[in-house]
Amino acid sequence: xxxxxxxxxxxxxxxxxxxxxxxxxxxxxxxxxxxxxxxxxxxxxxxxxxxxxxxxxxxxxxxxxxxxxxxxxxxxxxxxxxxxxxxxxxxxxxxxxxxxxxxxxxxxxxxxxxxxxxxxxxxxxxxxxxxxxxxxxxxxxxxxxxxxxxxxxxxxxxxxxxxxxxxxxxxxxxxxxxxxxxxxxxxxxxxxxxxxxxxxxxxxxxxxxxxxxxxxxxxxxxxxxxxxxxxxxxxxxxxxxxxxxxxxxxxxxxxxxxxxxxxxxxxxxxxxxxxxxxxxxxxxxxxxxxxxxxxxxxxxxxxxxxxxxxxxxxxxxxxxxxxxxxxxxxxxxxx
Amino acid sequence: xxxxxxxxxxxxxxxxxxxxxxxxxxxxxxxxxxxxxxxxxxxxxxxxxxxxxxxxxxxxxxxxxxxxxxxxxxxxxxxxxxxxxxxxxxxxxxxxxxxxxxxxxxxxxxxxxxxxxxxxxxxxxxxxxxxxxxxxxxxxxxxxxxxxxxxxxxxxxxxxxxxxxxxxxxxxxxxxxxxxxxxxxxxxxxxxxxxxxxxxxxxxxxxxxxxxxxxxxxxxxxxxxxxxxxxxxxxxxxxxxxxxxxxxx
Numbered sequence: 001x002x003x004x005x006x007x008x009x010x011x012x013x014x015x016x017x018x019x020x021x022x023x024x025x026x027x028x029x030x031x032x033x034x035x036x037x038x039x040x041x042x043x044x045x046x047x048x049x050x051x052x053x054x055x056x057x058x059x060x061x062x063x064x065x066x067x068x069x070x071x072x073x074x075x076x077x078x079x080x081x082x083x084x085x086x087x088x089x090x091x092x093x094x095x096x097x098x099x100x101x102x103x104x105x106x107x108x109x110x111x112x113x114x115x116x117x118x119x120x121x122x123x124x125x126x127x128x129x130x131x132x133x134x135x136x137x138x139x140x141x142x143x144x145x146x147x148x149x150x151x152x153x154x155x156x157x158x159x160x161x162x163x164x165x166x167x168x169x170x171x172x173x174x175x176x177x178x179x180x181x182x183x184x185x186x187x188x189x190x191x192x193x194x195x196x197x198x199x200x201x202x203x204x205x206x207x208x209x210x211x212x213x214x215x216x217x218x219x220x221x222x223x224x225x226x227x228x229x230x231x232x233x234x235x236x237x238x239x240x241x242x243x244x245x246x247x248x249x250x251x252x253x254x255x256x257x258x259x260x261x262x263x264x265x266x267x268x269x270x271x272x273x274x275x276x277x278x279x280x281x282x283x284x285x286x287x288x289x290x291x292x293x294x295x296x297x298x299x300x301x302x303x304x305x306x307x308x309x310x311x312x313x314x315x316x317x318x319x320x321x322x323x324x325x326x327x328x329x330x331x332x333x334x335x
Numbered sequence: 336x337x338x339x340x341x342x343x344x345x346x347x348x349x350x351x352x353x354x355x356x357x358x359x360x361x362x363x364x365x366x367x368x369x370x371x372x373x374x375x376x377x378x379x380x381x382x383x384x385x386x387x388x389x390x391x392x393x394x395x396x397x398x399x400x401x402x403x404x405x406x407x408x409x410x411x412x413x414x415x416x417x418x419x420x421x422x423x424x425x426x427x428x429x430x431x432x433x434x435x436x437x438x439x440x441x442x443x444x445x446x447x448x449x450x451x452x453x454x455x456x457x458x459x460x461x462x463x464x465x466x467x468x469x470x471x472x473x474x475x476x477x478x479x480x481x482x483x484x485x486x487x488x489x490x491x492x493x494x495x496x497x498x499x500x501x502x503x504x505x506x507x508x509x510x511x512x513x514x515x516x517x518x519x520x521x522x523x524x525x526x527x528x529x530x531x532x533x534x535x536x537x538x539x540x541x542x543x544x545x546x547x548x549x550x551x552x553x554x555x556x557x558x559x560x561x562x563x564x565x566x567x568x569x570x571x572x573x574x575x576x577x578x579x580x581x582x583x584x
Contacts, residue, residue, distance in 0.1 A: 002444055002445070002446055006445065193445050194445070195439045195442070195443060195444075195445070195448070198432065198435055198436050198439050198448075199436065199439060201427060201428055201432070201436075202428070202433075202436040204427070205427060205428055208387065208407075208419070209419060210436070211387075211406070211407040211408045211411070212385060212387075212407055212408075212411055212416065212417050212419070212485070213408075213411060213416075213436055213437050213440055213484065213485070213488055214408050214411035214412045214440035214488055215408055215436075215440070216406075216408045216409075217408070270427065
């Protein structure tokens with residue numbers, strides 16, 4: 001049972017870090033029964049969602065070094081599949097989830113094949129373009145509500161409806177996305193020591209050398225892209241039931257793609273904890289800025305300024321993000 | 336038995352004829368040296384054999400199988416491995432992880448790859464470096480890691496591109512011993528590109544000399560360094576005499 005062993009093997013992480021993570025996990029588990037505001041509840045749900053997006057992005061972007069700025073399209077495919085199926089055919093969420101993920105993964109293969117013939121900046125630019133083209137198609141496609149979007153009629157279901165994932169209380173959503181989060185987390189803990197992750201890191205460090213070691217770089221990237229897509233689209237499906245109001249701007253916009261990539265970059269690319277750390281910083285920041293900007297309409301776009309500043313700081317000082325700093329400190333004083 | 340046959344290989348980069356009509360055979364278990372002045376097309380020849388560059392005409396036959404036009408990863412899986420002249424070491428992979436990437440070509444699970452890597456690291460006497468990042472190591476150790484990684488894929492034929500460049504005489508001697516050891520103990524055929532003539536003279540059974548993309552001489556090392564064409568193109572009178580003296584000692 002080597003796989004089982006690898007899933008729960010945290011030998012690379014510092015002990016105090018694991019302790020802190022365990023405590024944080026316990027707090028998160030108990031959070032809904034502690035006194036809290038609905039604002040902090042929705043912020044933590046967003047935190048879990050963006051941790052998962054960033055974990056997915058981190059496989060191809062962090063381990064593989066392929067800076068993809070089009071992840072929002074897969075979020076959109078997941079969200080729209082769930083919304084369309086729920087509204088039109090009253091399909092249970094647990095059916096929408098695999099269908100949405102499969103459609104997104106199929107789409108990732110379709111665009112991955114041409115996309116991964118490009119490298120570096122060209123890859124990043126093309127990934128943005130692919131995502132925006134799909135967004136424009138959805139914006140004018142009446143089957144998915146065109147620019148008006150879709151709304152899941154929550155009143156049709158009596159809460160709590162675990163089959164269709166329609167609740168009036170956020171607590172249910174909280175525990176479901178928490179379960180997704182734990183699943184994703186342990187998956188990445190297995191993934192980071194897998195053959196695929198080693199091959200990706202080899203490609204990231206030097207693609208020509210990687211090829212000479214028998215690694216089919218193109219196929220390895222496409223496979224990983226499918227994993228990233230599965231993460232993002234699964235949370236996209238959840239997004240549809242949680243937000244209920246699906247619009248292209250909220251699900252497929254460029255700013256979402258950038259925020260997903262930025263979360264992983266800030267926390268630390270190619271690490272287990274990076275995406276979580278990144279989401280822990282960026283999502284509360286995003287929520288508070290949004291609250292604050294609600295009163296000051298003239299400052300719309302300030303969040304983009306802050307993201308841009310963070311990108312510049314990361315690339316100038318520590319390309320491996322916050323986790324890179326932690327690793328550096330740990331290496332300096334060997335235990 | 337011939338492990339590699341190269342027939343009338345041609346490679347042009349625009350107007351530059353990097354390889355012109357090159358043909359040679361490599362016998363299994365042999366150690367073949369490729370020498371020639373800078374820009375003679377030695378590394379291009381490696382890249383053409385290993386599938387990095389598509390060749391313009393000619394054919395490459397590896398272990399009886401035509402591999403012309405194969406992608407480099409497929410050729411690697413058939414058992415042809417190589418090192419790179421400029422080894423761009425990654426800051427993110429440790430020595431052991433690097434070697435594990437090589438092992439992962441055949442190994443499916445991490446424990447198998449890790450065990451294989453430990454064995455190769457011991458073979459190369461760099462087990463004590465396994466936790467270091469490759470970029471932190473001195474150049475001689477980096478070369479060992481590069482060779483260890485290439486060998487971890489379990490090749491039948493190993494192409495070494497200037498593994499002794501920039502090393503001091505002691506390190507050259509060590510790496511020469513290592514290459515001999517690989518060939519003798521691991522049943523690997525070796526082709527090496529080298530400017531360090533001592534290494535060629537001490538290890539190779541046969542030498543091919545390239546100049547302006549063409550093969551100008553071929554034979555055992557002692558006769559090749561007497562070849563007037565080689566002396567003119569590459570060695571120069573003084574060095575040729577020096578090597579001849581060394582060889583006759």
